[in-house]
Amino acid sequence: MSSQNPSMPRARIGRRPGAESTRQAVLQAARARFAGDGFAATTIRRIATDAGVDPSQVMQFFGSKDELFATVMAIPPSALHRFDTAFEGPGEHLGERVVRAYLEAWEGPAEESEPLMAMLRGAIVNQHANTQLRDFIQSRLTHGMHGRGDEAILRAGLAAAMLVGIITSQRIIGVPALVATDKETLVRTIGPAIQQLLAGDR
């Protein structure tokens, strides 16, 4: 009716956001806390304090703790790309490539690794995280196994479960032997086992 198109986002009216975009600061603080302390141990008040913001503003921006967590947990496209490309290319060193993709995804920059860590830490206590991790294990590796039968899907799922177990043991449980070992040694040691599991030969 007016001169403005209602389907377009309204022009920014009203008070402008504070220094350095508060919303971004909250999201960043939430990501770090959820990744480091888990869903249950992380409080809205703590996130607000970290971001230098009032707790009620966190709610105003994200609606609820669950919605904020869901936003944080969204797997960034760059991480998905890592897993997808690991399956492309020759099958010879497939195992090592997949192992490396996993390990690197969890040690990458914060914007990429923290959502994955938050998902892992939250999977036991939060419904969203549980579903997301389930789909991640079931479909991510499966993606490279299209049209190769049920056994191939099972083997891919098993490999994913194993790698998630290794990440968990290293970064959450803190098993000394895994913490002390560098990435390339892990790749060299685990790679062949995953390779054989995915290929199905002996």
Add this chain to the structure above:
Amino acid sequence: MSSQNPSMPRARIGRRPGAESTRQAVLQAARARFAGDGFAATTIRRIATDAGVDPSQVMQFFGSKDELFATVMAIPPSALHRFDTAFEGPGEHLGERVVRAYLEAWEGPAEESEPLMAMLRGAIVNQHANTQLRDFIQSRLTHGMHGRGDEAILRAGLAAAMLVGIITSQRIIGVPALVATDKETLVRTIGPAIQQLLAGDR
């Protein structure tokens, strides 16, 4: 000073425990809840209701929620025996034996599987559980690798981490492909990979 030896447990004096030994009922209810709902989601009040007992009595018996959890989480000797014996015998089918030992430990009777499940579910949020799972992964498989060098210990830890990952994916995350597969198929599929990881050959 008296006619009673103070180093011996005092003879039972006072009011006798209620029907079916209340303490046992509480312990059983706690085990089931901690294993099924995890540490954080389990409340003293809920355990007390399940056991048909007043919440304050749970505290009187076990001191605190943490102590009750620690009691529940104690790995039963029969489960430890499972893992120990898996390493004895010929190295030929070592992989399959170890895999089977893990899978069976988590699907055994409640007194054996629930403490393990409680440990797994609590490892992210509870300090005791975290430490216990860490020691479990680090030392249980290590136990069969004595005196074979650091690489053997690393390989054993990696295998344990992988198997814990598979149990977690199947029984906590609920990955469809793993839930739908029977135990022997899993043993046959994973066994060779674990075998190769433990042996270190290719």
Add this chain to the structure above:
DNA sequence: GGCACTTCTCAACAAGTGTTGAGTTATTCG
């Protein structure tokens, strides 16, 4: 019976949580 001892009951506390609503301040448009 009287005493010591244990089990059990009841009600409450202190702390922390997510969440809400009203009110204040800043910014842009007419």
Add this chain to the structure above:
DNA sequence: CGAATAACTCAACACTTGTTGAGAAGTGCC
């Protein structure tokens, strides 16, 4: 300027949690 709009602040609510303390009730020993 003044109205509209958004960002921000403050204080409180409703609820759940682990935990506590005082007392009632049962049971064996003198």
